[in-house]
Amino acid sequence: MSTNQENNLLALDNLKKNLGGIVRVDDQSLHDASFDGLKVSFSPQAVICPQQATQVGEVLRLANEYRIPVTTKGAGSSLTGGATPIKGGWVLDVSQLNKIEIDADNMNARCGPGAVVGDIQEQSAKLNLFYPPDPSSKKFCTIGGNIACNAGGLRCVKYGVTRDYVLSLSGYLPTGEAVQWGRATRKFATGYNIRDLWIGSEGTLGVVTEAVLRLVGKPVAQKTFLAAFSNDSSALRAPIELARLGIRPSILEFLDKWTVECVQSFTGKEVFSGLSPHPVLLIELDGDPSSIEAESVYLQKWLEESSICYLSADSNEAAEELWEVRRQGSPAMKKLANTKLNEDVVVPLKEQINLVECVHDLRSEFNLKIGVFGHCGDGNLHVNFMYNHEDQDESSRAVEALTRLMRKVHDLGGAISGEHGIGLAKTPFVRMQFNEAEWKTMQAIKKTLDPNEILNPGKIFDIFNPWDQKKINTILPWEHSHDEPKPVET
Numbered sequence: 241m242s243t244n245q246e247n248n249l250l251a252l253d254n255l256k257k258n259l260g261g262i263v264r265v266d267d268q269s270l271h272d273a274s275f276d277g278l279k280v281s282f283s284p285q286a287v288i289c290p291q292q293a294t295q296v297g298e299v300l301r302l303a304n305e306y307r308i309p310v311t312t313k314g315a316g317s318s319l320t321g322g323a324t325p326i327k328g329g330w331v332l333d334v335s336q337l338n339k340i341e342i343d344a345d346n347m348n349a350r351c352g353p354g355a356v357v358g359d360i361q362e363q364s365a366k367l368n369l370f371y372p373p374d375p376s377s378k379k380f381c382t383i384g385g386n387i388a389c390n391a392g393g394l395r396c397v398k399y400g401v402t403r404d405y406v407l408s409l410s411g412y413l414p415t416g417e418a419v420q421w422g423r424a425t426r427k428f429a430t431g432y433n434i435r436d437l438w439i440g441s442e443g444t445l446g447v448v449t450e451a452v453l454r455l456v457g458k459p460v461a462q463k464t465f466l467a468a469f470s471n472d473s474s475a476l477r478a479p480i481e482l483a484r485l486g487i488r489p490s491i492l493e494f495l496d497k498w499t500v501e502c503v504q505s506f507t508g509k510e511v512f513s514g515l516s517p518h519p520v521l522l523i524e525l526d527g528d529p530s531s532i533e534a535e536s537v538y539l540q541k542w543l544e545e546s547s548i549c550y551l552s553a554d555s556n557e558a559a560e561e562l563w564e565v566r567r568q569g570s571p572a573m574k575k576l577a578n579t580k581l582n583e584d585v586v587v588p589l590k591e592q593i594n595l596v597e598c599v600h601d602l603r604s605e606f607n608l609k610i611g612v613f614g615h616c617g618d619g620n621l622h623v624n625f626m627y628n629h630e631d632q633d634e635s636s637r638a639v640e641a642l643t644r645l646m647r648k649v650h651d652l653g654g655a656i657s658g659e660h661g662i663g664l665a666k667t668p669f670v671r672m673q674f675n676e677a678e679w680k681t682m683q684a685i686k687k688t689l690d691p692n693e694i695l696n697p698g699k700i701f702d703i704f705n706p707w708d709q710k711k712i713n714t715i716l717p718w719e720h721s722h723d724e725p726k727p728v729e730t
């Protein structure tokens with residue numbers, strides 16, 4: 241037995257001695273913790289499911305002593321492999337630390353990292369409060385995962401992203417020492433803002449064991465519109481033109497003509513009856529009924545001038561029908577090939593047209609199936625490259641086209657990820673985003689806060705080519721069909 245193996249076994253013995261009841265080493269637990277939404281699998285040595293925050297500190301203290309890699313996991317819905325234990329070691333599954341306490345007077349929510357985002361929204365709504373960040377995965381993803389990735393979603397165009405709602409974070413350093421960054425106050429200008437450094441650091445700098453989130457008043461009504469446009473640029477002018485008109489949509493989603501075509505062949509239904517596929521926008525207004533009515537007047541005027549036709553819905557049931565085209569985008573694409581490279585790039589608002597044109601060019605030049613759709617209110621578009629993994633030629637064309645897209649995003653002043661993070665899947669492109677000084681600064685931060693590389697090693701900094709990996713054949717809980725509407729996939 242090598243010294244390394246002996247060390248790992250000694251560490252595991254100590255872990256079991258100190259925290260026995262919450263340590264799992266059976267095959268099923270190790271398998272379940274070996275992958276996330278990216279579906280590439282690396283087996284850990286143990287899975288630990290803390291019932292109290294202090295146990296997280298004890299796990300990290302031991303891991304640091306024996307130099308065991310630790311990957312923190314919430315729901316495992318990361319699409320970039322962020323929660324995949326690529327270096328083995330221990331998986332810290334914090335999903336059972338899921339308390340939610342709403343403080344209505346201070347308008348905040350005190351949550352464990354395993355609290356499911358949809359549950360935080362539901363419990364806030366009972367007190368007429370609203371936690372706005374709205375990833376499509378909210379029915380199963382956790383607030384810890386959202387904080388680690390600085391998750392976005394559908395309503396960010398009006399309300400902002402996860403970062404905009406985090407007041408304070410409690411947790412543990414990779415050494416196992418307890419810390420609290422920020423306070424449960426509306427303002428905080430006291431010392432370095434490590435809270436914001438942890439947000440979006442993908443579990444590489446610390447483990448969150450409690451978050452206090454800012455809540456806002458719950459909007460009482462919504463009105464939804466679906467509009468078809470003669471071309472991409474008329475649709476993609478919306479974020480800028482609506483802002484000039486003083487209209488603040490809570491949702492502003494775009495689908496290109498190719499994606500609409502794909503959805504129509506999948507569902508067998510025309511999005512607009514009698515109209516051939518065109519680029520579309522899904523727009524939602526929210527607030528109190530009088531402000532919605534006032535905004536609707538201006539929005540309808542703009543739609544009459546700019547779109548070919550539009551539909552609107554006041555009730556949830558009618559809105560569901562308008563949502564259908566957006567919801568079916570990803571399922572429709574999945575039918576086209578067995579592998580997807582799922583990008584969530586972000587560019588300045590007025591560059592979106594250049595990004596979409598680039599996708600059209602790549603589609604024809606590389607003869608590939610590529611859909612572009614998503615949160616155009618934020619300049620955050622999802623580009624899905626569909627290809628068959630066993631077709632060598634098609635796989636290389638997909639990788640080459642993706643590389644060209646990433647360069648274009650960079651040239652347009654954008655970023656390779658707007659909401660999913662880097663994890664493993666975006667590492668081939670992350671270096672192009674930073675100059676030498678910036679990259680060294682990021683490395684220095686990691687080195688200072690985690691000198692023994694305990695937390696999530698292998699993520700962000702090391703190159704991993706997702707297209708070279710065999711994906712495991714498994715259906716994740718949220719991929720089963722339900723009677724209720726499926727989450728909108730990105």
Ligand SMILES: Cc1cc2nc3c(=O)[nH]c(=O)nc-3n(C[C@H](O)[C@H](O)[C@H](O)COP(=O)(O)OP(=O)(O)OC[C@H]3O[C@@H](n4cnc5c(N)ncnc54)[C@H](O)[C@@H]3O)c2cc1C
Binds near residue numbers: 383660
């Ligand atoms: C159908 C579908 C739709 C999606 N839609 C969106 C969307 O609209 N917007 C969006 O932003 N994302 C979306 N995602 C991606 C995913 O849901 C988010 O990245 C989410 O934030 C991950 O949360 P999780 O609980 O699953 O975290 P995990 O996948 O378990 O972990 C994600 C990362 O967070 C770290 N982490 C988890 N918990 C902690 C903690 N307590 N402390 C420190 N680090 C931690 C992990 O180490 C990992 O790096 C979608 C995914 C799916 C499958």
